[in-house]
Amino acid sequence: MVCSNEPGYYEDGSFGVRIENLVVVEERDTPFRYAGQQYMGFRRLTLVPIQAKMVDASLLSPSELAWLDGYHEEVWREVAPRLQEHPALLEWLRANTRPLAEQLAARA
Incomplete structure (x- = not known):
């Protein structure tokens, strides 16, 4: 189902x-x-990345942060091989599936 x-x-x-x-x-x-x-x-x-700009990391517990980073790792692992012939899309996916701490640092 x-x-x-x-x-x-x-x-x-x-x-x-x-x-x-x-x-x-x-x-x-x-x-x-x-x-x-x-x-x-x-x-x-x-499998679609969760937008980091919508996440208030200060409200996440360590296990919730680990879940989010693990989910993004799964998205990257499963979707990236399908985008090898589309460099711009692959770059977007990489930027949006990095660990949350890296995504937040890139915004600062």
Whole structure:
């Protein structure tokens, strides 16, 4: 089954921010299978960088920062090989998938 994962924040009458990726539901091998139960998980189908300029890094915990950097690493690893013949797009992708600290330093 394919569905969308849409975490977001909405300020009533003001604005909203949403991050959306398509995911596919698939069986997962987990270390804790209670009574041999089958567990399901998600695998991302769409990979788009999250804009660093929309992130207030001071609000992120170390694990949230690690998740964001790991997500961007996955985006780079999976998408960059498809852009080898498009140098401008590849450059844009590299700039937008660097670790968050590097992206913020480049903005300063």
